[in-house]
Amino acid sequence: MRRQQIRRRRVLFGAIGVVVVIAAAILLLTRGGSDDPATTPTVAEQPDTPSTTKKPERGGAQPDDSWKPHTGPVPILMYHVIGPAAGSEDYPGLFLDTDDFQAQVDWLAQNGYTAVTLIQVQNAWYDGGTLPPKPIVLSFDDGYLGQYLYATPILEKQGWGGQLNLKSEGSDLSSKQVKKMHRAGWEIASHTITHPDLTTLDATGLEHELVGSKQELERDLGIEIVNFCYPAGRYDDTVAQAVEAAGYRGATTVNPGLAEKSMPFELNRIRIDRGDGADALAEKLAALDV
Numbered sequence: 001m002r003r004q005q006i007r008r009r010r011v012l013f014g015a016i017g018v019v020v021v022i023a024a025a026i027l028l029l030t031r032g033g034s035d036d037p038a039t040t041p042t043v044a045e046q047p048d049t050p051s052t053t054k055k056p057e058r059g060g061a062q063p064d065d066s067w068k069p070h071t072g073p074v075p076i077l078m079y080h081v082i083g084p085a086a087g088s089e090d091y092p093g094l095f096l097d098t099d100d101f102q103a104q105v106d107w108l109a110q111n112g113y114t115a116v117t118l119i120q121v122q123n124a125w126y127d128g129g130t131l132p133p134k135p136i137v138l139s140f141d142d143g144y145l146g147q148y149l150y151a152t153p154i155l156e157k158q159g160w161g162g163q164l165n166l167k168s169e170g171s172d173l174s175s176k177q178v179k180k181m182h183r184a185g186w187e188i189a190s191h192t193i194t195h196p197d198l199t200t201l202d203a204t205g206l207e208h209e210l211v212g213s214k215q216e217l218e219r220d221l222g223i224e225i226v227n228f229c230y231p232a233g234r235y236d237d238t239v240a241q242a243v244e245a246a247g248y249r250g251a252t253t254v255n256p257g258l259a260e261k262s263m264p265f266e267l268n269r270i271r272i273d274r275g276d277g278a279d280a281l282a283e284k285l286a287a288l289d290v
């Protein structure tokens with residue numbers, strides 16, 4: 001009786017073994033077939049993912065053969081709200097219609113631009129990394145819902161991410177939405193905890209806003225925060241030095257012009273105003289020779 005059971009078990013395990021081997025062979029064959037580089041997108045290194053966590057697959061522009069070393073200036077566009085402006089809104093100039101944004105993204109793509117993150121720019125500037133032929137950063141301040149609802153899918157369709165400058169005390173966007181944007185290829189940068197005028201703070205207050213916001217965002221989102229954006233563009237030498245001391249790699253201002261490698265904590269941006277369509281964007285870039 002016992003021997004019979006053992007024999008049956010051997011037969012059973014033998015059969016399972018054969019099935020497993022066949023399944024593994026099929027799996028290998030199928031995977032081998034899809035390894036054609038022309039059809040399979042490569043999962044490139046994600047520079048803005050902390051090395052301690054498992055690297056997830058993320059969206060956004062990925063290096064290919066057309067990317068080259070680049071240490072020259074890069075345009076950073078500055079957006080606020082994407083979507084319809086409410087009639088009672090205090091700052092209607094901060095709103096950009098979704099259609100205008102779509103037209104701008106289409107124009108950029110048609111004219112050879114590729115949206116990258118500031119982290120990718122810094123990797124090219126300082127670490128020998130590469131950038132596409134016409135790199136551009138699309139930055140969005142303050143975390144408005146339209147940046148998630150409208151800007152994210154429009155950029156995602158193009159294979160691009162933006163840069164989201166976020167207060168750590170919270171915004172219109174939930175952590176879940178911000179994490180989704182990060183997965184879609186966006187860089188998340190700190191915009192302090194409470195959005196104060198940093199030039200009015202003492203050293204303790206300054207450190208709290210700069211170091212505290214970085215820590216809070218990193219804890220909440222589980223990603224590394226590399227860059228900073230001055231609230232309302234307010235900064236002076238003391239503030240800029242404190243941003244560097246807090247461990248950031250760069251900081252964006254509202255000063256007009258192109259971002260330069262030599263001024264990491266005073267990165268210029270190009271303001272996009274209400275009513276700006278593709279033509280206005282083209283004129284603003286042409287005026288800066290990019």
Ligand SMILES: [Zn+2]
Pocket residue numbers: 141142191195230231232
């Ligand atoms: Zn702001």
